[in-house]
Amino acid sequence: MEKINLLMNMIVSGVNNLYNNYPHIDKLNVFPVPDGDTGTNMNLTANNGYDDVKDNHYETIGSYLSAFSRGLIMGARGNSGVIFSQIIKGLSRGMQDSTELNVEEWQNGFREAKEIAYKAVMKPVEGTILTVIREISEAADQIDPAIDLKDFWNQIIEAGNVSLENTPNLLQALKDVGVVDSGAYGLVKFLEGMNSVVQTGEIVERLSKLETNEGGNIEMDIEGEFGYCTEGVIILNPEWIDKLQINTIRDQLQVYGNTSMVVVIDEEILKVHTHALSPGQVLMFLQQYGDFKTVKVENMNLQADKQVQGGNPNVNKSWKETTSIKIERNLKNAVATIAVVSSEEMKRYFENELGVDLAINGGSKMNPSTNDFIKAIEEVDAKTVFIMPNNSNVLLTAKQAEKEETKSKIYVIPTKTIQQGMASALSFDPSASSIRNSTALSKAIKNVTSFSVSRAAKDSVVDGIKVKKSSQMAIVDGKIVGTALTLKALFEKELGKCITSKTEILTIFIGQDADAKSVSELRKYLDENFDVEYEIVEGGQKIYSFIIGIE
Incomplete structure (x- = not known):
């Protein structure tokens, strides 16, 4: 002891x-x-x-x-x-x-x-x-x-x-x-x-007063995507348990020309993730080792057409992250969707307007835990659940919840922004098959440009862009593309670059820091310079005065 x-x-x-x-x-x-x-x-x-x-x-x-x-x-x-x-x-x-x-x-x-x-x-x-x-x-x-x-x-x-x-x-x-x-x-x-x-022998004691928390962290695009994101969980046949080697799988996947390979063998479970041009070839190879428990194939190349807006009207939307009630799982619903958002206003918009069954309010830092996801999955009580993390920093947590969940089949759609989550939610079709929905929701990400505006918290240099403290920053798909002293100048300088002749609609989430004058200036700029529809939504988000989805 x-x-x-x-x-x-x-x-x-x-x-x-x-x-x-x-x-x-x-x-x-x-x-x-x-x-x-x-x-x-x-x-x-x-x-x-x-x-x-x-x-x-x-x-x-x-x-x-x-x-x-x-x-x-x-x-x-x-x-x-x-x-x-x-x-x-x-x-x-x-x-x-x-x-x-x-x-x-x-x-x-x-x-x-x-x-x-x-x-x-x-x-x-x-x-x-x-x-x-x-x-x-x-x-x-x-x-x-x-x-x-x-x-x-x-x-x-x-x-x-x-x-x-x-x-x-x-x-x-x-x-x-x-x-x-x-x-x-x-x-x-x-x-x-x-x-x-x-x-x-001394335990470090907790300080009673901590320094102020401010500033943002780098988000890195770890790897480019191509082909089909192919995943499978295989229950190994008895003759392969404790005998199959990880390199046996990886070496063959390399022969196929695959990338982004993750192979895990844990007792009787084989889990494989890879990016493949021919997913069928991969699945046929893996099947020799046992029976599939789950299979997921997502097309990462094709551009998406919008699918029918969907939603599961039978799902109770009263879940809160603080609940301690253990819900009995009967999997009464065939399919459900979960999205992470950054405010209560966005939660209502995603649930009421976009048809998402349950939106988790992750707050300004967008950081729900694995357990928060597990509780949400329990709440929607569906055989198949699609999760839209809507933040690159939430993807791993959602995937961790996918590993931990034992009853529902989970599909984590790699949405990295609120705008991508919105586009994916609109592409969901409750009557379509899981594979078709997985493909459609993932494809929809490519169909939207994520434009956001935030005030710089410090002097910095990111991707060659010099940023001065308190300047207005234009962030496109997670990268700072330019700065200006005023919002009006920023719209004129950067927003117009993202609106093309193919742009159909802008969805604009207004944050807590956006005043009426700024909103008016944005309306005026769009009305005078572009023949494009736009919808303005009270987003209620902190940090980002404007979050704009350009489709």
């Missing part, structure tokens, strides 16, 4: 140190929109994991770490939270048989943490939290297992900080602004909190 108590103290100290530093992590920003959330997401993820274990009794180190890891996964928010949860999942797996918390056991844990974390991302980007956990693992492997535990942990922290300080040299976007990677910083602070207990 002494060793388990030591581990428990290390974990709570790490969680507390991450909490103390999360506002600063949020401020380690590249993208100068004041919605920084890496620290917030990692803090919420860590605290959810700790809440799941703090009042329970555990007999072994492995069982404690496994429970903490499970809590992290269920509470994971945003990309940073999901990757952090996977690092701890790996640590848990590597130390499942640990009894002493000695150097060799920690080496096993860090080695597996690196492996699981890298597997969580389709195309790992160096200069991020992934680099730091990899270099910590590599440093740990070089340490003599006979070394004193205090010396071992000091070397781990030193390796983590060296790796952290080098992240700008590996990622140009960080170097341009002169900051380290925020997720990597959060991981190091968590480990430093653990180290405090190793060195002194």
